[in-house]
Amino acid sequence: MGETTPFEFKFLMAGEAPRGSYVKVKEGSKDWMVAQVMEVTRSNVAYSLSAIDEENPGAKERVLGLARVIGVASGGRLEMAAAPPRPGDPVFRADDHLIEMALGLSKGNLYIGLLEGHDLKVKLDADALVQKHCSILAKTGSGKSYTAAVVLEELLEKGVALLIIDPHGEYASMKQKNSKGEFARFDVSPRGYDVTVYSPASSAAAPHADRPLRFNGRNLTAREISAMLPEDVTNSQRGVLYEAIKVLEAEGGDYGLEEIIAQAEKDSSKAKWGLIGHLEALADLGIFSGKPTGLGDLLQRGRASIIDMTGVPPDLQGMIVAKLLSDLFEARKRGRVNPGMVVVEEAHNYIPERGSGRAASTPVIRTIAAEGRKFGLGLLVISQRPARVDKNVISQCNTQIILRVTNPNDLRALSKGIEGMSSELEEEIKRLPPGTAMLVGGEIEHPVTVKVRPRKSRHGGVSTPIVGDGRADRGGKAAPPQPKGPDKRQDSGKAERKEPAGGLLRKILGK
Template identity: 85%
Template sequence: MGETSAHEFKFLIADEASRGSYVKVKDGSKDWIFAQVVDVTRSNLAYSLNTIDEEKTEAKERVLGLARVIGVASGGRLAMPTNPPRPGDPVLRADGPLIEMALGLSKGNLYIGLLDGHDLKVKLEADSFVQKHCSILAKTGSGKSYTAAVVLEELLEKGVALLIIDPHGEYASMKQKNAKGEFAKYEVKPRGYDVTVYSPANQALAPHADRFFRFNGKKMTAREISAMLPEDVTNSQKGVLYEAIKILSSDGGDYDLEEVIAQAEKDTSKAKWGLIGHLEALAELGIFSGKPTNLGDLLQRGRASVIEMTGVPPDLQGMIVAKLLSDLFEARKRGLVNPGMVVVEEAHNYIPERGSGRAASTAIIRTIAAEGRKFGLGLLVISQRPARVDKNVISQCNTQIILRVTNPNDLRALSKGIEGMSSELEEDIKRLPPGTAMLVSNEIEHPVTVKVRPRKSRHGGASTPIVGERARAATKTRAEKGAKPASSQAGGGETGLSSGSKEKKETGGFLRKILGK
């Protein structure tokens, strides 16, 4: 109807059609113009302001659609249109094969879910997904961690090695198969996966972990230690550290972090106190005691290694992630570990946007985002606050999986960080129901809305009840679980938790001394 262009056209809707559905109209004699309905309006002249007080008039209701042209399907490819469709030509619903071909849904092998409103599977290409990075962004309660686990399941089935930074212990449940979901509709079968949970904390704080995660604390260089310190550490404090390491290195012994602290205490500069506080916090966590974890064990094909941060103070988590990823990236560049993907949950805590906070891990995650694809190390960042995540990292992610976002600051951040973000897409993102995602990818010709498939593994991110009988029942269950011996909850192995109670050394207790505790 009316004026048409090569970019959009209006058409009269004869039956039901909703925003987001796909239509086609002939381009000349053989090819189809493929378009998406971006708006639907309904009008009736009998009920206009001019006629509402007049005698009853026969209703003449019209439903109009506004379609945005995506391309012309020609020879199995999607080409840019050059001519507008003719007014008066019939507009038809797009069929499944045309939608799949035009959007590129069937090219990949990572099954994310079904195209909203259709029974068409949406798939991404695994190699491109890993090498070109991905972000999953959503507000709390929209299904962010659930969707992330769906992606991780697909990657594990394709033999990808995963290293997951998990602040809240949401991914250990991937070991067990799921019991709830529309499995037949989405054509999936429940199963568990090969997941090993590592804890940087001690046994008392993480009794359910499979293994301890430990660094080699012997003869660390000043540069290695500096990489673990917060960004607000001053040059004077770093000078104290470098001087202490220089003195210890000259003796030729295998010094550890405790000896670095003792040497720093001898310094005459007042700057030493802040430095010693940071070093003592690391030492008291026990992360440098016991047998160091082999980096090669963390990236095993078809397996997930989860670094669970439960029990680790927030300011120390960034330090641990900084050293872990720095060591891993260097090992990957030298071919000492398998290629794989690093998954950073609650990414706003580890790569905060300037002005939103500081983290020791920011620099290395930026480096992996910029250079990781050259060395076979992919990155998946997950966050509930897109505005607080470093924009340099988000802009390096070629695939964006966006669930419902309503915060204006977060929506503005998405607009800045994602190419082709339009006002219509913003409105769609604000209205997405839980479990439905907007998928924006270079591998797909146009952003699509996807009903995320059910997880095959059990979901461990459900909220804890805090009111009424369910809350009391949950508390009782946790108390019963806590009564079990720690040895029965921990995995075995050379670095298992069975010997963990003897691992943690007593430190000099510097903080307790100066605080009088």
């Protein structure tokens, strides 16, 4: 009814068509125009403030819908609408097959959940998601890590090799079956996955890990060490490093971090002390001691290797990620490791936006985002603070999975980093309930709202209750600790360094 355009129209409802549902109108003689209901309004002239009809208080109620046109389904394809629908034409509920075709839901093989308001499975294309990168963005408590694990489960079942940078040890629980969820409704069955947990920390700091993560620390080049140093390291400090290694290489000896530190101490420049502090931090962590971890072990098809950063000071995590991903990317370019996907949880700590902090890992992650597709290395970035994540990386992610975001800065960041982000879409994102995600980009033809399916594996990111019945304090049964496997680790890691107060505060707020 009223004025219509090729982009939207209003219609009078005889039945129920809730906000977010899909409708169809005949376009021409055979094709259907598909649209989504964006707004629903209800009115009754008997209760109008301008004209109250006292003789007929039960005047007929009218329900109007505003529908946004998605396109015209023609010959199995979705085309742009060229002409508006005719006022007076009947509007019908769109059938499932038409919705699937119009939204591109039938093209994928990664089952994410059910289309909001329908029992239609929403699937993403695995190759497109891995090769063209993906981001999962949400505020704390909206189901960000839970949704990420759903995506990872699907990738593992498709045989994709995963390397997960896990700051809080949330993903180790993927080894175990889930016991809670609407499994029948979403047509899933609980199961565990092949997961190996690596830790850069000492065995005392991370006894739950399956294996230590160690690098070959012998005869490192100045370029390799420089890539691990924070971005705020000065040119003078880098000069001391290059000079020290140049001397050691000229002597023709076998050297490690201790020898580099000793040689740097002989330098007359005052800049040496800042450099020595960074090098001693790496040496104290023990990351270069013991047997090096094989890069080929970290990317195995259908398996997840989790780099658990628990017990590692925040200022060193970026250095470790920089070294690990640099080595892995070089090995992948030479075909020495399997293709796969790198998953970066709490990405704002490892690829911060300019002005939000610095991290040694930023350059290599930017490189993977820009060039990884050519070499078969995908990227999945996950963050609760979109405004603090490097926009160059976010813009390289072709698939966006967005849960509830309410912070104005974060919403502005989404608008800048995601193509086609409109003010209406921002309002939708602000109102998303927990466990519901909006899919933007990728092979999906139109942004869709999805009720995320239950995890098949156990969720390890549940918040710890603070206000409770106090049973643990009274000697009652407390929450069970995380299961620990046999300690298979063999390392000579040194004592853990104390964490700076600022880094500790950020870590608490993040958890």
